[in-house]
Amino acid sequence: xxxxxxxxxxxxxxxxxVAAGHxxxxxxxxxxxEVVEAINGAHHNPLFLPNVTLAPAIRATSELAAMAxxxxxxxxxxxxxxxxxxxxxxxxxxxxxxxxKGIEAGSQKLMSEVAAEAQPGAPIAVLSGPTxxxxxxxxxxxxxxxxxxxxxxGAALCQRLARATFRPYASSDxxxxxxxxxxxNVLAIACGVVDGMKLGLNARAALISxxxxxxxxxxxxxxxxxxxxxxxxxLGDLVLTCSSTSSRNFSLGKAIGEGGRAADLLADRRTVxxxxxxxxxxxxAARAAGVxxxxxxxVCALLDGSAGVEAVxxxxxxxxxxxxx
Numbered sequence: 457x458x459x460x461x462x463x464x465x466x467x468x469x470x471x472x473x474v475a476a477g478h479x480x481x482x483x484x485x486x487x488x489x490e491v492v493e494a495i496n497g498a499h500h501n502p503l504f505l506p507n508v509t510l511a512p513a514i515r516a517t518s519e520l521a522a523m524a525x526x527x528x529x530x531x532x533x534x535x536x537x538x539x540x541x542x543x544x545x546x547x548x549x550x551x552x553x554x555x556x557k558g559i560e561a562g563s564q565k566l567m568s569e570v571a572a573e574a575q576p577g578a579p580i581a582v583l584s585g586p587t588x589x590x591x592x593x594x595x596x597x598x599x600x601x602x603x604x605x606x607x608x609x610g611a612a613l614c615q616r617l618a619r620a621t622f623r624p625y626a627s628s629d630x631x632x633x634x635x636x637x638x639x640x641n642v643l644a645i646a647c648g649v650v651d652g653m654k655l656g657l658n659a660r661a662a663l664i665s666x667x668x669x670x671x672x673x674x675x676x677x678x679x680x681x682x683x684x685x686x687x688x689x690x691l692g693d694l695v696l697t698c699s700s701t702s703s704r705n706f707s708l709g710k711a712i713g714e715g716g717r718a719a720d721l722l723a724d725r726r727t728v729x730x731x732x733x734x735x736x737x738x739x740x741a742a743r744a745a746g747v748x749x750x751x752x753x754x755v756c757a758l759l760d761g762s763a764g765v766e767a768v769x770x771x772x773x774x775x776x777x778x779x780x781x
Contacts, residue, residue: 457616460484460526462541463555464491464516465728466504466589468532471555473593475530476511477619484516485523492516508593520544528613530555530583531571534728535638538567542574551609553581553602557637558734564741566634566678579609582630583617584637584689586696588703592622599623601689603633625688632684635675640694641731642738643667644705645755647698649765651706652713663751664698669780670749674738677745705731709755718759732759750775 459475461468464486476482486492494500495516499509520541523529528551533541535558542552552575554567563570568580585600592598602617602624604610614624627633646667650660668691675685684690697703701710708729711721722732735755742749754772757763763771 457527457612458483458525459528459530459616460523461530461532462520462523463530463532464488464495464501464504465532466501466593467555467587468530469495469501469505469508469510470587470589470593471530471532471583472514473508473510474617474619474622476513477622479511479513482511482514483522483526484514485520486516486518489518492518505589505593508590510593521546524548526550528553528616532556534733535559535567535730536561536733539570539574542571545575547577548575549577551579551581551604551613553583553613554634555583556730557584557634557641558730559638559737559741561733561737564737564744566631566638568630568634579604579606580630581610581613582633582637582689583624584633584693586688586692588696588700590702595619595621597621597623599625599688599692601625601627601633601684601687603627603630603684603689605630627684627687627689629681629684631678632675632680633689635678635680636671636685636687636690636693638730638734639667639671639674639738639752640690640697641705641729642735642752642755643671643694643731644697644703645709645712645729645731645735645758646751648703648706648709648711649713649755649758649768650709652710653765653769655769660698664694667698667751668694670747670751674742674745674747674749677747678741704729708732712758713765718761731755735759 532555535556581604
């Protein structure tokens with residue numbers, strides 16, 4: 457199975473490294489000419505994944521049409537760009553593995569819904585879980601969820617991507633895998649704020665727990681399965697992303713908690729903190745579904761500047777007491 461990877465950032469490059477782990481040829485598309493040149497010339501991606509020597513079997517291109525020869529495509533572009541990228545590709549019937557985590561602005565559609573509209577003839581899969589790109593590229597042990605409604609296609613993709621240190625667990629719950637990945641990015645911003653304000657580990661643990669409750673409520677309302685949300689692509693990814701400055705979303709929240717302005721911080725970043733774009737879309741989708749998500753609403757207030765960190769924390773702490781659930 458010839459793998460193509462669309463997206464030459466850190467995560468796309470790390471997944472190309474995984475796919476080339478047995479010496480199989482992998483074609484990676486990157487928008488940046490310097491990334492293509494560095495990968496083809498020196499087997500490095502110093503712009504997004506420095507200090508990692510890439511497999512010689514990885515070849516890079518800036519021609520999107522070149523990806524049409526792949527037997528499966530891993531799509532690792534930012535969530536808000538997925539529809540346009542898929543629209544530039546010819547209509548395809550090969551599996552599309554969605555690796556971006558987010559919800560489309562305006563339509564409130566999940567990435568699988570976007571892909572199904574843009575490429576109706578292609579089987580859709582989702583790869584999600586607790587993954588820092590630099591650890592995956594370095595060959596450190598990692599487990600992920602690979603969800604596909606077509607279980608035969610899903611099993612074939614798992615077999616192709618599995619490595620001794622990269623273990624995909626098959627699932628048929630595409631919606632659950634997607635929602636976990638999208639919601640955890642927003643919650644990671646909130647956990648970063650807690651860290652930046654030095655509110656302590658008790659507060660962070662409470663926020664992760666209550667955030668998981670929000671994720672579960674929203675996920676179940678959208679048709680996800682509870683066991684998926686409690687698995688690698690939900691709770692697993694939430695714990696990782698809410699616990700380390702290696703997470704772009706956590707780092708953004710930490711800087712806000714330390715007094716930075718969200719608008720300034722987002723303007724200064726080369727890499728994308730997906731949670732900042734997902735938060736307002738998720739809040740709208742939650743309202744439409746009649747789901748209460750106070751932590752997500754608090755993150756939205758911080759990002760749009762309608763409330764400061766002290767007011768947001770006070771608001772969360774003064775919510776009415778209630779039974780847990």
